[in-house]
Amino acid sequence: MALNLLYGFRNRKFWFPYKYFSLSAASVTVITVAVKLTVDLSSSMPGNVDQVAKIGILAFMCTIMSNLMPSLASMDNKSLLANVTGLSILVITLIANMSIQIRTHVINPYTFGSVIPNYSMVIVACSYIVVLLFLLILLISSAITIPASKIY
Known part of the structure; x- marks a missing residue:
């Protein structure tokens, strides 16, 4: 991802090119x-x-999910379906594991202490899970519309 960022700045491409890191x-x-x-x-x-x-x-x-979005357009339909399915399974498994860890208090429900005062680990984890779900929905809906957009 860092190589893509450096490549973009070096060639004055101010979007995220996917030369080195793609799905x-x-x-x-x-x-x-x-x-x-x-x-x-x-x-x-x-x-x-x-x-x-x-x-x-x-x-x-x-x-990772936000940096993988531009690489969706370069795939054919079959590889797009396979790669988005694999990434979706990974993200859903990650969300399930983190939800289990929140529920069983493996993720500490108390404050960070000296790291970040007055914030609970559970609140931070839940906010990341919500963002991850949003990115997953965005990735899947983009993958659904890309084949039709290529036709036009």
Whole structure:
């Protein structure tokens, strides 16, 4: 994603080009491995740094989904369906895991302490989940309209 950003600034393209980071089966697999390492259901991870890592993966996933949007237009219909389905399964699984962790208090319902005072981890996690759901709906609706838009 950083290479795409540098490529865009270097060539004076002030949108997010998708030269290096696009939606494919390989990128969904790498993202799944990266997300799974921090969203493990079996560990409690009670420290502040561990809690911020669990919440940070939601912010990272929101960034990934927004950066993958421009690459949807370059795919054919079959690969578009397969890649959006794979990413949707990943996001729904991530949301389910984080919801379970919120419900079982693996994500600490108390304040961040010295990291960010007066904010609950649960409020931050829920807000990221809402943004992630919005981005998923936006991604799916874009993937539905792209094949018809290519015809015109």
